[in-house]
Amino acid sequence: MKLLTIIGARPQFIKASVVSKAIAEQVDLSEIIIHTGQHFDANMSDIFFDQLGIPRPNYLLDIHGGSHGEMTGRMLSEIERVMIKEKPDRVLVYGDTNSTLAGALAAAKLHIPVAHIEAGLRSFNMRMPEEINRILTDQVSDLLFCPTQAAIDNLAREGFSDKPVQVLNVGDVMQDSALFFAQRATAPQGFDLSDGFILTTLHRAENTDDLARLEAIVGALNTIHATVAHVVLPLHPRTKAAIAKAGLILNVHVIEPVGYLEMIWLLQRCALVLTDSGGVQKEAFFFGKACVTMRDQTEWVELVDVGANKLVGADQANIVATVGRLYGQKVEDQHQLYGGGQAAERIAKYLSSK
Missing domain, CATH: 3.40.50.2000 (Glycogen Phosphorylase B;)
Structure with missing residues (x-):
């Protein structure tokens, strides 16, 4: 065939x-x-x-x-x-x-x-x-x-x-990949933070193309970085352009987009995942990390059902409060979900x- x-x-x-x-x-x-x-x-x-x-x-x-x-x-x-x-x-x-x-x-x-x-x-x-x-x-x-x-x-x-x-x-198949490549994970070049940071991704059009949502999310990230823990953000080129166009100031630890092995390394060492991605919600779960998702809905409803993932939309106060509450929590795959x-x-x- x-x-x-x-x-x-x-x-x-x-x-x-x-x-x-x-x-x-x-x-x-x-x-x-x-x-x-x-x-x-x-x-x-x-x-x-x-x-x-x-x-x-x-x-x-x-x-x-x-x-x-x-x-x-x-x-x-x-x-x-x-x-x-x-x-x-x-x-x-x-x-x-x-x-x-x-x-x-x-x-x-x-x-x-x-x-x-x-x-x-x-x-x-x-x-x-x-x-x-x-x-x-x-x-x-x-x-x-x-x-x-x-x-x-x-x-x-x-x-x-x-x-x-x-x-x-x-x-x-994402779980297949995570398990297969976990032993080959490598640190992003020049990365010098200790474990315990908050790994963040931000790229969904519903967030980057909506000025009110983008402003709220950037405000939340800045507050979390200043009050909870270092926010590490591999910055998507499209998101970088949207933030610049909106005239927003991002006061977090920005790094260049990373490859998959570097992403796994970051997932293994972070204390929480904050994302609007679909796949990263699952990747957080595969590595036992609680996830806070900056969307109003998710296709991975089973993660919400078992309490591994919390939806917070683009509400600045809700994002900050939920991250503070879940920071450092571990999750377990007790039901072989994937x-x-x-x-x-x-x-x-x-x-x-x-």
């Missing part, structure tokens, strides 16, 4: 790192990789291929910037060209980015079966571009690899039980059996 894998953003590189390894172990599977270029900064893209041993992409489309519609449209056109040339038996897409949706739509229009890894997730917030991407991708996929029972339940409520598709709970680190193997074996 000839698989065509489409990736373009940091979380997808991490997921593909373990799935591509598992695919390579199946003698009846071959893989071609398209990198759309959605993340084009070297520290957000190239470094992941270097660190994680992902096979270099067969195609690099170099498509980034512009509006969501422009980016997705350009990807759709270029991915279609590759599909027509390569004639894959199946297309493999990850997560909920514009690259995901473009790849799934291009395949569906060419009547190529689509497998969606991380299917069934829902935040129930249609203002999030990621929510639109994941819903539409699920609708045109025939093979839905779900990371959790909650994802299975979401698809059942949407009527997928009555559709000619396969819905499987395989576990979360499959125990065998998801990639399950996915590859299932693809091989088709």
